[in-house]
Amino acid sequence: xxxxxxxxxxxxxxxxxxxxxxxxxxxxxxxxxxxxxxxxxxxxxxxxxxxxxxxxxxxxxxxxxxxxxxxxxxxxxxxxxxxxxxxxxxxxxxxxxxxxxxxxxxxxxxxxxxxxxxxxxxxxxxxxxxxxxxxxxxxxxxxxxxxxxxxxxxxxxxxxxxxxxxxxxxxxxxxxxxxxxxxxxxxxxxxxxxxxxxxxxxxxxxxxxxxxxxxxxxxxxxxxxxxxxxxxxxxxxxxxxxxxxxxxxxxxxxxxxxxxxxxxxxxxxxxxxxxxxxxxxxxxxxxxxxxxxxxxxxxxxxxxxxxxxxxxxxxxxxxxxxxxxxxxxxxxxxxxxxxxxxxxxxxxxxxxxxxxxxxxxxxxxxxxxxxxxxxxxxxxxxxxxxxxxxxxxxxxxxxxxxxxxxxxxxxxxxxxxxxxxxxxxxxxxxxxxxxxxxxxxxxxxxxxxxxxxxxxxxxxxxxxxxxxxxxxxxxxxxxxxxxxxxxxxxxxxxxxxxxxxxxxxxxxxxxxxxxxxxxxxxxxxxxxxxxxxxxxxxxxxxxxxxxxxxxxxxxxxxxxxxxxxxxxxxxxxxxxxxxxxxxxxxxxxxxxxxxxxxxxxxxxxxxxxxxxxxxxxxxxxxxxxxxxxxxxxxxxxxxxxxxxxxxxxxxxxxxxxxxxxxxxxxxxxxxxxxxxxxxxxxxxxxxxxxxxxxxxxxxxxxxxxxxxxxxxxxxxxxxxxxxxxxxxxxxxxxxxxxxxxxxxxxxxxxxxxxxxxxxxxxxxxxxxxxxxxxxxxxxxxxxxxxxxxxxxxxxxxxxxxxxxxxxxxxxxxxxxx
Numbered sequence: 001x002x003x004x005x006x007x008x009x010x011x012x013x014x015x016x017x018x019x020x021x022x023x024x025x026x027x028x029x030x031x032x033x034x035x036x037x038x039x040x041x042x043x044x045x046x047x048x049x050x051x052x053x054x055x056x057x058x059x060x061x062x063x064x065x066x067x068x069x070x071x072x073x074x075x076x077x078x079x080x081x082x083x084x085x086x087x088x089x090x091x092x093x094x095x096x097x098x099x100x101x102x103x104x105x106x107x108x109x110x111x112x113x114x115x116x117x118x119x120x121x122x123x124x125x126x127x128x129x130x131x132x133x134x135x136x137x138x139x140x141x142x143x144x145x146x147x148x149x150x151x152x153x154x155x156x157x158x159x160x161x162x163x164x165x166x167x168x169x170x171x172x173x174x175x176x177x178x179x180x181x182x183x184x185x186x187x188x189x190x191x192x193x194x195x196x197x198x199x200x201x202x203x204x205x206x207x208x209x210x211x212x213x214x215x216x217x218x219x220x221x222x223x224x225x226x227x228x229x230x231x232x233x234x235x236x237x238x239x240x241x242x243x244x245x246x247x248x249x250x251x252x253x254x255x256x257x258x259x260x261x262x263x264x265x266x267x268x269x270x271x272x273x274x275x276x277x278x279x280x281x282x283x284x285x286x287x288x289x290x291x292x293x294x295x296x297x298x299x300x301x302x303x304x305x306x307x308x309x310x311x312x313x314x315x316x317x318x319x320x321x322x323x324x325x326x327x328x329x330x331x332x333x334x335x336x337x338x339x340x341x342x343x344x345x346x347x348x349x350x351x352x353x354x355x356x357x358x359x360x361x362x363x364x365x366x367x368x369x370x371x372x373x374x375x376x377x378x379x380x381x382x383x384x385x386x387x388x389x390x391x392x393x394x395x396x397x398x399x400x401x402x403x404x405x406x407x408x409x410x411x412x413x414x415x416x417x418x419x420x421x422x423x424x425x426x427x428x429x430x431x432x433x434x435x436x437x438x439x440x441x442x443x444x445x446x447x448x449x450x451x452x453x454x455x456x457x458x459x460x461x462x463x464x465x466x467x468x469x470x471x472x473x474x475x476x477x478x479x480x481x482x483x484x485x486x487x488x489x490x491x492x493x494x495x496x497x498x499x500x501x502x503x504x505x506x507x508x509x510x511x512x513x514x515x516x517x518x519x520x521x522x523x524x525x526x527x528x529x530x531x532x533x534x535x536x537x538x539x540x541x542x543x544x545x546x547x548x549x550x551x552x553x554x555x556x557x558x559x560x561x562x563x564x565x566x567x568x569x570x571x572x573x574x575x576x577x578x579x580x581x582x583x584x585x586x587x588x589x590x591x592x593x594x595x596x597x598x599x600x601x602x603x604x605x606x607x608x609x610x611x612x613x614x615x616x617x618x619x620x621x622x623x624x625x626x627x628x629x630x631x632x633x634x635x636x637x638x639x640x641x642x643x644x645x646x647x648x649x650x651x652x653x654x655x656x657x658x659x660x661x662x663x664x665x666x667x668x669x670x671x672x673x674x675x676x677x678x679x680x681x682x683x684x685x686x687x688x689x690x691x692x693x694x695x696x697x698x699x700x701x702x703x704x705x706x707x708x709x710x711x712x713x714x715x716x717x718x719x720x721x722x723x724x725x726x727x728x729x730x731x732x733x734x735x736x737x738x739x740x741x742x743x744x745x746x747x748x749x750x751x752x753x754x755x756x757x758x759x760x761x762x763x764x765x766x767x768x769x770x771x772x773x774x775x776x777x778x779x780x781x782x783x784x785x786x787x788x789x790x791x792x793x794x795x796x797x798x799x800x801x802x803x804x805x806x807x808x809x810x811x812x813x814x815x816x817x
Contacts, residue, residue, distance in 0.1 A: 003034070004030070004031050004034040004035070007034055007056075007059040007060060007062075007063050008030055008034075008055075008056070008059050010059065010062055010097060010099070011030070011055045011056075011058070011059050011093075013097070014093045014096060014097050017096065017097075023047070023048060023052075024214065025041065025043055025047075025049075025052060025212050025213070025214050026048060026051060026052040026055070028212050028214075029041055029052040029053060029056065029186070029212050030052070030055055030056040030059070031056075032210045032212070033056035033057065033060075033151070033184060033186065034056050034059070034060065036182075036184065037184070037209075037210045038184045038185045038186060038203050038207060038209055038210070039186055039187075039199065039203070039209045039210030039211055039212060040157070040186070040187040040188075040189065040195060040198060040199040040202060040203075040209055040210075040211050040212070041053060041186065041187070041188050041189070041212045041213075042188075042189045042190065042191075042192060042195060042211070042212070042213050043190070043212075043213065043214070044190060044343075044347060045190045045343070045344060045346075045347025045348075046347050049188050049190075050086065050089055050155070050188070051089075052188075052212075053153045053155075053186050053188050054073065054075070054090060054125075054153065057072070057073045057150060057151040057153075057184075058073070058093075058094075058099070058101070058125075060150065061073070061101055061124060061150075062099060062100075062101075069122070069144070069147070069148060070122050070144060070145055070146060070147050070148035070149065071122050071123065071124065071125070071126045071145060071146055071148065071149055072124045072125070072148055072149065072150050072151070073124065073125045073126070073149075073150065073151050073152075073153070074126055074128065074133070074146070074149060074151070074152045074153070074176075075090075075125065075126065075127045075128070075152075075153045075155065076128060076129065076130060076133060076152065076153065076154050076155065076169060077127060077128075077129060077155040077156065078129065078130070078155070078156050078159045078160050078165065079129070079156075079159075080107045080108060080109055080129060080294075081297065081298075081301070081317070082155065082156070083105045083107055083127045083128075083129075084105070084298075086127050086155070087103050087105055087127055090103050090125060090127075091103050101123075101124040101125060102123040102124055102125070103123055103124075103125045103126075103127065104118050104122070104123030104125070104126050104127070105126075105127045105128070106118060106126055106127070106128040106132050106136065107128060107129050107131075107132045108129075108131070108132065109294065110132075119139070119141050119145065122145055130160065130165050130168050130169045130172065131165075131168075131479055131480045133169075133172050134168060134172055134399075134400070134403050134479045134480075135476055135479055137172060137175060137403050137404060137407050138403045138404075138406040138407045138472070138475065138476050138479065139406075139407050139476075140407060140408070142407040142408050143179065143407075143408050146176060146179060146180070147179070147180075149176060149179075149180050149183060150180075150182075150183070150184065151183070151184045151185070151186070152173060152176065152183065152184070152185045152186075153185075153186050153187075153188065154169065154185065154186070154187040154188065154202055155188050156188065156189070156190075157187040157188060157189045157192070157198060157202055158189040158190065158191050158192045158198070158340065158387055161192070161198055161201055161202075161387045161389055162387040162388060162389060163389075163390070163481070164390055164393055164395075164396050164481035164704065165481050165482070166201065166389055167389060167390055167393055167396045167424050167481070168396055168399070168400070168480075168481050170201060170202075170204075170422040170423065170424050170425075171396065171397065171400040171419065171422060171424075171425075172400070173185065173204070173422070174204065174418040174419055174421055174422050175400075175404060175410075175415075175418060177204065177418065177421065178414060178415070178417075178418040185202060185203050185204075187199065187202035187203070190343065190344060190347065191339075191340035191343050191344055191384050191385075192340075192384065192386070192387055193340075193383070193384045193385050193386040193387070193557070194386035194387065194388075195211050195213075196211070197386075197388075197423075198387065199211055200423045201389055201422075201423040201424065204421045204422055204423065205420075205421055205422070205423055205426050206421060219356035219357065220343075220346050220356070220357045220359065220379065221356060221357070221358050221359065222342075222346075222359045222361060222372070222375075222376060222379075223358075223359070223360050223361065224360075224361045224363065224369060224372055224577060224578055224581075225243075225246050225247060225250055225360065225361065225362050225363070226369070226577060226578075226581045227243070227246070227366070227581065229584070230366050230581060230582060230584050230585050241269060241270070241273050243362075244270075244273050244274070244277055245277070246362070247331070247333075247362050248274070248277050248278060250360055251278075251311065251331075253278075253280065253281060253284070253310060253311075254310070255310070255328050255329050256304070256307065256309075256310055256311075256326045256327045256328050256329070257310065257311050257312075257327070257328070257329045257330070257331060258304075258312050258314055258318060258327055258329075258330050258331070258345075258348050258349070259274075259311060259312065259313045259314065259330075259331040259333060260314060260315065260316075260318075260330060260331065260332050260333065260336075260345050261313065261314070261315055261333045261334065262315070262333075262334050262335075262336075262337070262552050263315065264289040264290070264291055264315055264545075265544050265545065265546045266315075266333065266334070267287060267288075267289050267313050267314060267315050268287065268289075268516060268517065268519075268544045268545070269516075269544055270313050270333060271285070271286075271287040271313040271519050272516055272519070272544075274311070274313065275519070281310065281311060284308075284309060284310040284311065285309070285310070285311045285312075285313075286300045286303070286304075286309050286311075286312045286313070286519075287300075287312070287313050287314070287518065287519040288300050288301075288312050288313070288314040288315075288317055288318055289314060289315040289317050290315065290316075290317040291487075291499045291500050291501065291545075292498070292499040292518055293496070293497045293498055293499045293518075295496075296498070296499070296518070297317070300312060304326065304327065305326065306326075307326045316341075318348060327348055327349045328349055328358065329349055329358045329359075329360060330345055330346055330348055330349045330357065330358065330359050330360070331359070331360045331361075331362060332345060332359055332360070332361050332362065333362045333364065334362070334363070334364040334368060335363070335364075335368045335371040335372065335375075335554075335650075336375065337371075337552040337553065337554050337555065337558065337650075338385050338554070338555035338557070338558055339375060339378045339379060339383060339384050339385060339555070339557060339558060340384050340385045340555075342359065342375055342379070343379070343384065345359070346359045365786060366582065366585060367582075367651060367783070367786060369578040369579075369581055369582055370562065370565055370566070370569075370578065370579075370582060371554070371558070371562060371650075372578050373565050373576045373578040373579050374558055374561035374562045374564070374565045375558065375561075376576055376578070377561055377564070377565070377576075378557065378558065378561045383557060384557075385555045385556070385557045385558075386557075389423070389424055390424070390749075390753070391748065391752065392424060392425055392427065392428065393424075393704075393745060393749075394432065394436060394705070394741050394742065394745055395481075395701045395702075395704035395705035395742060395745060396481060396704060397419065397425065397428075397436060398436055398439065398440060398704075398705040398706060399479065399481070399704055399705060399706055400419075401415070401436065401437075401440060401456075401464075402440060402455055402456070402466065402475050402706055403475070403479060405440070405455065405456050405464050405465050405466045406465075406466045406471075406472040406475050406476060409459070409463040409464060409465035410463060410464055410465075411462065411463050412437060412462070412464060416428075416433050419433075432741065435741055436741075437456075437464070440455050440456045440464075441454065441455075441456045441457075441458065441464065442454055444737065444740070445736065445737045445740075446732055446733060446736050446737050446740075451468075452471065453707070455468075455471050455475075455706070474709055475706060475709075477709075478703075478706065478709045480704075481704050483699075483700035483703045483704060487500035487501070487502065487503075487530075488500060488501055488502070488503050488505075488506045488527070488530055488531065488532050489530065489531045489532065490517060490518070490522070490531075490532050490534060491531050491532070491533055491534070492533070492534060492535060492536075493525055493533045493534070493535050498517065498518040498520070498522075498534075499517070499518050501517065501532070501545040502545070502546075503530075505545045505546065506524075506527055506532050509524045509527075509532075510524070511524060511525060511526060512524065513541075513543070514537055514539045514540070514541035514543065515541055515543040515544065515545065516541055516542070516543065516544050517544070517545055520536060521536065521537050521538065521539065521540065521541060522534040522535070522536065522537065523535050523536075523537040523539065553621040553622040553623040553624075553650060554620075554621035554622070554650045555621070556621075556759060558621075559619055559620050559621050559650075562619045562651075563596075563598040563619045564598050565579065566595055566596060566598075566619065567595070567596070567597045567598045569582070569586045569595050570586075570590070570594065570595030570596065570597065574586075585782045588781070588782050589781050589782045589783055592775075592777050592778070592779075592781040592782075593775040593777050593781050593783075594773060594775055596617065596773060597771075599769075599770040599771060600770055600771045600772070600773055601616070601617070601618060601675075601767045601770055601771070601772050601773065602616075602617045602773050602775065603615065603616050603617075603667055603772065603773065603774045603775070604617075604774075604775050604776075604777050604780075604781060604783075604784060605663045605664050605667070605774070605775075605776050605777070606776065606777045606778065606779055606780060606784075607659060608779065608780070610656060611656050611657055611658050611659050611661070612656070612657045612658065612659055612660065612661040612663055613654060613655070613656055613663075613780065613784070614632075614654070614655040614657075614663040614667070615652060615653075615654050615780070615781075615783070615784045615787060616628070616629075616632065616652050616653055616654075616655075617651055617652035617783060618652060618763055618767060619650075619651055619652070620759070620760075620763045621650050621759075622648055622649060622650050623754075623755070623756050624756050624759050624760050624763055625648040625649070625650070625652060625653040626646075626648050626653075626755070627684060627688075627755045627756065627757070627760045628653060628760060628763065628764075629646040629647075629648050629653035629654075629655065630646055630684070630687040630688050631680075631683055631684060631687055631760075632653075632655060632674055633646055633655055633687065634683055634686055634687035635670075635673060635674050635683065636655070636663075636666055636674070639666055639670055639673075640661070640662060640666060642657045642658060642661050643657065643658065644656065644657045644661075645657075645791070647787050647788075647790045647791035648787075648790065649786050649787055649790050651783060651786065651787075652783070652787065653787070654784065654787040654788070654790075654791065656791070664774070664776060667774055668774065671772050672768070675764055675767050675768040675772075676764070676768070677761050677764045677765055677768070680757070680760070680761060680764070681751065681757070684751070684755060684757075688755070690747070690750065693750045693754065694730075694743070694746045694747050694750050695726070695727060695730045695746075697746040697747075697749050697750050697754065698726060698729070698730045698742065698743065698746040699726030699727075699730075701742050701745055701746045701749070702725075702726055702729055702730075702742065703726075705742055707729055707742075708725050708726055708729075730743070
């Protein structure tokens with residue numbers, strides 16, 4: 001019997017007591033870990049990947065009878081909500097088998113008493129988030145706490161890797177590896193397309209990661225709610241509430257169902273709609289999103305697990321990890337916009353090995369059926385999106401160095417070597433490193449006169465540390481890379497906290513105004529100390545809070561499949577239920593214009609009472625079309641002056657100019673210039689007021705870097721105060737230090753993340769290589785209709801938009817009849 005087999009005997013005994021047989025991928029992971037390897041495990045949601053990652057480290061702890069004076073296994077999860085489930089999953093075998101080890105949770109919800117106990121007597125297994133790990137590293141006990149650490153597990157790595165939270169995690173791991181050179185790291189994921197890059201970012205640039213896949217694929221059944229008839233004009237918009245009866249007709253009260261929406265605003269509206277449409281579900285229907293109070297979210301999660309709630313309207317707050325075995329079905333309201341999101345959400349139903357996930361798709365407009373057909377095709381091909389980390393974000397590095405300086409302090413040379421072992425900073429140059437040190441030690445070139453910006457002091461041994469208690473305390477309170485607008489708590493005048501909304505929304509409310517939040521009709525009473533006091537009311541309102549960042553765009557992978565679906569429809573190859581349902585729409589589109597092949601770009605021009613219209617259909621997603629739309633508008637007005645309004649959606653963009661603007665002539669004569677990727681950055685700068693976009697982005701960069709802080713609890717700064725401080729710093733750096741690396745970072749983030757410049761350039765090159773088809777039409781066609789709605793939505797109230805659309809539909813059908 002090998003050593004690994006001997007060590008795993010207690011694990012196999014527990015599996016046997018449960019009536020389980022370890023799966024092949026679990027045994028592979030255990031063997032690889034016990035042989036000293038690090039790696040990445042990617043298997044479908046609900047396959048048992050948590051036990052694949054933790055059981056070998058536990059087996060090693062059981063074999064090591066020496067008392068540990070620190071954490072041995074660190075489990076990092078992206079969401080606090082997952083911590084409770086993970087702790088229960090780990091405690092089950094430990095308590096059942098009487099294994100001598102403790103599991104602790106450390107996050108923002110952990111009480112002060114528990115935190116102090118964890119420092120004095122650390123648990124062998126600690127579950128935490130990236131932010132809470134960094135708070136621990138900023139403490140004076142960090143070295144003692146992690147001196148015995150053997151293994152780090154990164155849960156739901158696909159959720160972290162594409163953001164600054166992933167970079168923050170990489171940097172924290174670099175310090176842990178510097179302290180413990182033999183540290184093993186295992187990342188767990190369900191949905192990443194670029195596994196090698198994901199493993200490199202999780203494990204660092206040294207070593208060869210073991211990548212484990214191969215769990216049996218989960219069965220997935222996707223059914224669309226198809227309309228009885230499509231009259232040729234897709235209904236634009238993102239709520240789809242007018243067709244709620246179609247959804248209600250498909251829901252079964254006895255079947256436990258999660259109804260996923262893409263935004264919190266949409267979740268609130270659908271919950272309100274279902275509550276009125278199905279009064280018999282009172283007490284069995286709930287609302288769950290991240291802006292609700294933690295206690296309410298926890299109560300809902302517990303009731304779903306217990307089977308006491310049947311339907312829950314939710315957002316991405318329930319995408320990850322939480323184990324809801326009673327859930328039998330998932331509803332996706334509106335397009336998921338990428339394959340990975342649908343796979344992740346589908347995994348919430350039948351959350352166990354070998355289960356079949358059932359997804360019901362509720363389109364919110366007709367063309368979303370086209371998206372689902374593309375999703376269906378992508379999933380059948382086994383494809384999933386790649387996740388790309390931020391490009392060397394120096395704001396996160398500055399925060400990390402301040403974190404280390406608040407805790408044990410750091411040696412600059414050793415820390416530089418450790419930082420360069422991360423994939424994100426492997427190309428960090430010496431002058432960039434020196435700039436960071438000077439910025440933190442002396443306030444850089446501009447801020448040296450202000451003591452609060454001279455954070456680090458160098459000791460006699462050359463180590464850098466924060467000596468000022470106030471600076472250290474303020475830094476610990478502001479650790480993190482999420483920089484959303486300051487949240488206003490919503491609280492009953494006499495009673496509990498309901499959740500939080502953004503300051504911008506509350507600033508528009510007057511006393512006695514009524515709004516719908518947390519599933520309740522609320523009357524606004526007053527705003528005091530960043531808290532909105534409310535009371536229940538029976539007065540009705542359609543006002544619902546909106547939160548920033550709600551818009552989702554199609555993924556790069558899905559746009560490719562979308563173009564293929566349009567080409568299939570153009571060739572009459574209607575081989576999915578969704579394409580068949582859209583046949584009348586395709587016929588009308590071809591009567592008026594055409595359906596382009598994947599290598600063709602369709603442009604339509606027409607005249608209406610509103611003016612001259614140009615419709616362009618690259619099928620590249622909303623964010624790319626935003627850049628393309630303004631780019632086209634700028635290049636066209638350079639050729640012939642005029643005022644052009646831009647409207648975009650995931651399928652294309654509309655340019656609206658005064659009547660008689662010569663779109664047709666300009667396209668015929670200058671299409672190569674319009675599609676050129678030469679001078680792209682300069683043209684975008686002219687088109688989009690890039691300086692203003694950079695100034696806004698700089699505010700979040702400055703917050704992460706520690707230049708702007710929210711303040712102590714109860715003294716939070718308002719958005720206005722942060723904007724003024726951020727704008728002032730932006731102006732100071734622009735004038736006196738134009739080469740400031742944080743200014744450059746803000747610009748790079750605007751171009752690469754906000755405007756998706758690489759994707760935009762690729763799209764232009766693809767379109768320039770292909771064939772361009774220009775179709776003058778007598779009126780806007782079916783594919784143009786959602787773009788009209790998009791523009792109207794930005795101009796009118798929802799009700800007037802609906803009336804206008806119905807009139808336009810009636811007129812179009814009358815003309816065709």
